[in-house]
Amino acid sequence: MFSLRNKVFIVTGAGSGLGRELAVKLTGRGAKVAACDINEKTLEETRSMVSDPELIKPYFLDVTDSARVNAFPGIVKAHYKSLSGVINNAGIIQPFVKFSELPESEVRRVFDINFFGLVDMTRSALREMDRNQDGFIVNISSMGGFLPVPGQGVYGASKAAVKLFTEALYAEMKGSNIHVSVVFPGAMATNIAANSLGGEAMQASSGKTAVPIKSTTPDVAANIIINSIERGKFKIFVGKDSNMMQKVYRLMPVTSIDIMAKKIRKMTAG
Ligand SMILES: NC(=O)c1ccc[n+]([C@@H]2O[C@H](COP(=O)([O-])OP(=O)(O)OC[C@H]3O[C@@H](n4cnc5c(N)ncnc54)[C@H](O)[C@@H]3O)[C@@H](O)[C@H]2O)c1
Numbered sequence: 001m002f003s004l005r006n007k008v009f010i011v012t013g014a015g016s017g018l019g020r021e022l023a024v025k026l027t028g029r030g031a032k033v034a035a036c037d038i039n040e041k042t043l044e045e046t047r048s049m050v051s052d053p054e055l056i057k058p059y060f061l062d063v064t065d066s067a068r069v070n071a072f073p074g075i076v077k078a079h080y081k082s083l084s085g086v087i088n089n090a091g092i093i094q095p096f097v098k099f100s101e102l103p104e105s106e107v108r109r110v111f112d113i114n115f116f117g118l119v120d121m122t123r124s125a126l127r128e129m130d131r132n133q134d135g136f137i138v139n140i141s142s143m144g145g146f147l148p149v150p151g152q153g154v155y156g157a158s159k160a161a162v163k164l165f166t167e168a169l170y171a172e173m174k175g176s177n178i179h180v181s182v183v184f185p186g187a188m189a190t191n192i193a194a195n196s197l198g199g200e201a202m203q204a205s206s207g208k209t210a211v212p213i214k215s216t217t218p219d220v221a222a223n224i225i226i227n228s229i230e231r232g233k234f235k236i237f238v239g240k241d242s243n244m245m246q247k248v249y250r251l252m253p254v255t256s257i258d259i260m261a262k263k264i265r266k267m268t269a270g
Pocket residue numbers: 012013014015016017018019036037038039042061062063064089090091092093113140141142143144184185186187188189190191192193195196218
């Protein structure tokens with residue numbers, strides 16, 4: 001078991017949903033958090049949820065701003081005098097449309113945030129982390145990163161890229177003090193659909209989002225993730241759906257794709 005007390009973490013996308021819960025709960029375990037987001041208002045709300053102001057510092061940071069992401073871990077290290085790790089959580093979904101209707105700009109936007117932002121932050125964080133101390137790289141993929149969801153093909157591809165990248169990083173870091181984890185949340189009840197708005201294409205999806213009937217709360221998801229980080233777990237499946245579907249996918253890859261497609265058709269029909 002690793003203790004997170006006095007560890008210093010960067011958490012991206014900490015203004016909402018899972019990132020907020022991760023940031024707040026990390027401070028609950030005695031960690032210090034550099035909480036980043038593009039939404040300063042919600043980031044401030046996250047900060048106000050932490051009673052000890054020494055344990056959290058909010059930063060406006062767009063993970064697609066590669067120059068700032070490159071410099072950012074150094075800024076955090078200068079403030080807290082160390083850097084123990086990063087939770088690359090910031091992410092968006094794509095408009096819920098078929099690939100043929102998805103503008104190219106949306107494809108790039110999804111990859112810029114979900115994949116390239118995460119890769120840039122991982123690189124710059126690793127540079128600042130003390131290799132003689134325990135360190136943590138935690139990348140948030142998705143159930144959609146191993147099981148395709150119709151209408152979210154590009155999102156899924158970006159999360160599959162996160163999966164493979166993080167698996168390779170794990171292999172490269174094995175035997176070192178840097179502990180690498182990849183997280184596959186199933187459906188979580190967050191504002192991700194609204195927060196992902198930004199392109200015209202999202203408007204064109206006419207608010208069609210697949211709202212799953214049963215989903216994990218970000219509060220429960222964050223506890224599962226933090227407990228798993230403390231145990232040095234590499235692959236973290238969050239929620240009954242993700243845990244079940246990863247088993248089904250391994251045994252019956254084509255059938256599992258058909259099951260998901262049927263479920264989405266049913267949800268979007270009404
Ligand atoms: N909600 C789900 O069902 C679900 C399922 C599987 C995986 N995930 C993943 O979990 C992570 C968190 O999602 P969530 O559901 O909490 O979403 P959310 O929208 O509630 O939170 C995401 C946060 O990221 C921020 N963000 C967006 N673009 C950013 C950028 N360029 N730079 C910095 N911050 C940015 C948003 O402002 C928001 O505060 C994402 O990576 C998402 O893909 C979510």
